[in-house]
């Protein structure tokens with residue numbers, strides 16, 4: 001009898017541990033702002049570092065929004081699972097209902113260059129082509 005109970009205790013503890021472990025790994029799998037600099041691919045690839053922009057106090061929704069254009073929160077991004085859905089050109093392409101929002105150049109320059117020019121809390125960003133665009137190899 002004693003042995004049977006012990007075995008059951010071990011089994012139950014084991015299942016609990018597996019459930020906890022799985023729960024933990026789901027949280028870790030949530031999409032977060034990448035720490036490394038990323039390259040925005042396109043005809044004229046450009047670099048972008050989240051850290052610089054988050055340190056200024058910008059929220060995710062300054063740049064990321066949903067299919068209606070409503071700002072996304074960090075939690076909203078976390079539950080997306082597929083980073084491909086955050087790619088700007090996944091919506092801003094020839095299928096976008098607004099013609100002025102179809103080209104990568106227009107939407108990125110509107111979002112990136114306009115703020116760099118106007119500044120954020122009195123701090124301007126770089127506006128030389130080569131400060132964002134990678135040199136051709």
Ligand code: HEC
Nearest residue numbers: 040041042043044045046104105108112113127128129132
């Ligand atoms: C603040 C950052 C930033 C600056 C400064 C900037 N760009 Fe861009 N630009 C981007 C990003 C991001 C993209 C999107 C990447 C892509 O589509 O290849 C882009 C896209 C483009 C494209 C579109 C490529 C296509 O798909 O047709 C062209 C052309 C371009 N930029 C030219 C320029 C020129 C010329 C300058 C300087 C006068 C400049 N950019 C300055 C960020 C910038």
Ligand code: HEC
Nearest residue numbers: 031032033040053058059060062063077083086087088089
């Ligand atoms: C100043 C603009 C800006 C802000 C603020 C910003 N992001 Fe991004 N993020 C971008 C751009 C641009 C990309 C690349 C999109 C593309 O490739 O089309 C990106 C890509 C991502 C990706 C996908 C990376 C990959 O591996 O493809 C994740 C995840 C992400 N952002 C999370 C976040 C989270 C979470 C926040 C808020 C804490 C945030 N971002 C704030 C501009 C921003």
Ligand code: HEC
Nearest residue numbers: 063064065066067068069085086087088091107108110111
């Ligand atoms: C899931 C689809 C989707 C994705 C992904 C997306 N957009 Fe948009 N975006 C829209 C829609 C829809 C609108 C029009 C909203 C409206 O009409 O009010 C819009 C509007 C805009 C505008 C013009 C209005 C404004 O907010 O200034 C800019 C600029 C823009 N997007 C840039 C971006 C950038 C940069 C990214 C990537 C970081 C991005 N978008 C990702 C769907 C998307």
Ligand code: HEC
Nearest residue numbers: 046047048049052111112115116120123124125126131132
């Ligand atoms: C709301 C304002 C704002 C937006 C939106 C924004 N930036 Fe910036 N960015 C800044 C400011 C301000 C700085 C200067 C930060 C500093 O000097 O500490 C900067 C710095 C940079 C730098 C140089 C420093 C570094 O991180 O390497 C690059 C490259 C850059 N931004 C690219 C982009 C691109 C690409 C986008 C669009 C996807 C973008 N930024 C959108 C405000 C903005």
